[in-house]
Amino acid sequence: MLQLRPNCEWCDRDLAPDSVDAYICSYECTFCRDCVQTVLRNVCPNCGGGFEKRPVRPARAHRPGVSLQDQPASTAVVQSRFNAEQIADFVAGLEAIEPQRR
C-alpha cells in the first residue's frame, strides 16, 4: 500500500494526505511540487527515477474498509540524506534523459 508521507523530503513542507502538491517516485520518495520542478527537475535524488502526482486517498470509505480512516497516512517524517551540491550533481547527470529511458 502506498505510504502517504507527511512532508517534503527536501524543504520539509507539510504535505497533508489530501495535498495536490505532493509528488512521489516509484519508491514513494515524497517531495512538493516546487522542489520537483525547481530543485530536482523531475529526478528523484534517491533513485534517479521521475515523479508523478501522488494520488489522494478517499477520506471516507466508499467501499468497506478502504479509506484514509481505515489506512491512515504515515506520520514518519523523512529528510534527505543528501546536501544541495550532491543533489545538483546527481540531477545534472540525469535530467536530460526522460524518466522512462533512465
Ligand SMILES: [Zn+2]
Ligand atoms: Zn519541497
Ligand SMILES: [Zn+2]
Ligand atoms: Zn526515488
